Amino acid sequence: GEDVEQSLFLSVREGDSSVINCTYTDSSSTYLYWYKQEPGAGLQLLTYIFSNMDMKQDQRLTVLLNKKDKHLSLRIADTQTGDSAIYFCAETPFSNQFYFGTGTSLTVIP
Amino acid sequence: DGGITQSPKYLFRKEGQNVTLSCEQNLNHDAMYWYRQDPGQGLRLIYYSQIVNDFQKGDIAEGYSVSREKKESFPLTVTSAQKNPTAFYLCASSTGQGLVTDTQYFGPGTRLTVL
Numbered sequence: 114g115e116d117v118e119q120s121l122f123l124s125v126r127e128g129d130s131s132v133i134n135c136t137y138t139d140s141s142s143t144y145l146y147w148y149k150q151e152p153g154a155g156l157q158l159l160t161y162i163f164s165n166m167d168m169k170q171d172q173r174l175t176v177l178l179n180k181k182d183k184h185l186s187l188r189i190a191d192t193q194t195g196d197s198a199i200y201f202c203a204e205t206p207f208s209n210q211f212y213f214g215t216g217t218s219l220t221v222i223p
Numbered sequence: 224d225g226g227i228t229q230s231p232k233y234l235f236r237k238e239g240q241n242v243t244l245s246c247e248q249n250l251n252h253d254a255m256y257w258y259r260q261d262p263g264q265g266l267r268l269i270y271y272s273q274i275v276n277d278f279q280k281g282d283i284a285e286g287y288s289v290s291r292e293k294k295e296s297f298p299l300t301v302t303s304a305q306k307n308p309t310a311f312y313l314c315a316s317s318t319g320q321g322l323v324t325d326t327q328y329f330g331p332g333t334r335l336t337v338l
Contacts, residue, residue, distance in 0.1 A: 117265075119265075121263055146326060148329075153331075153332070153334075154331055154332065155227075155229075155313055155315075155329030155330050155331045155332050156266075156313070156315075156327075156329040157329070158326045158327075158328075161326060201265065201266070203327075210268075210271070211256075211268075211327055213258075213265050213266040214265055215263065215264060215265035216265050216266075
């Protein structure tokens with residue numbers, strides 16, 4: 114399978130910004146996704162970005178894509194305790210096949 | 224409400240027993256997937272199906288089997304051949320049409336513990 118890498122842990126203080134990073138391997142991926150997983154639950158789609166875009170903003174979420182370096186990041190502004198979860202990036206080099214990263218566990222400190 | 228359901232939420236099995244995890248969706252999706260999640264390893268694809276009566280092995284299919292007799296259902300059997308079956312299992316579905324909005328929708332998961 115494809116290698117999609119993420120840092121395992123991130124801690125931030127409430128109100129600060131969080132930046133979660135992801136590197137992927139296949140430059141042919143058309144879409145790249147960010148999912149959120151709360152404890153004991155399935156994954157929920159947060160946002161996605163086309164490979165021909167550099168940035169996408171959606172309320173408190175900003176996605177940055179550097180295709181040259183195959184680097185994707187998710188910035189969460191004004192991080193709240195409810196944002197504590199595991200965040201996964203995913204790429205789709207082939208139709209209907211998703212490759213997920215290892216997940217980053219975000220802890221928000223009150 | 225449309226969505227994906229998995230049952231049971233928690234499942235306990237004795238070593239040497241086969242067990243079947245249920246996954247049902249009413250989203251009219253063609254494609255369905257099974258993933259295994261272990262701490263620090265992210266999601267690993269077990270099997271996927273793009274259409275009824277057809278399925279393909281993913282990265283870690285050994286010790287697992289599936290069937291896809293109906294569009295709505297994609298049960299996963301964890302056999303006694305699976306050496307380390309204790310994990311969190313996630314089922315997902317997508318339209319399977321390769322569209323821009325063809326993301327995967329996930330069920331709530333089943334936590335399997337082998338005693």
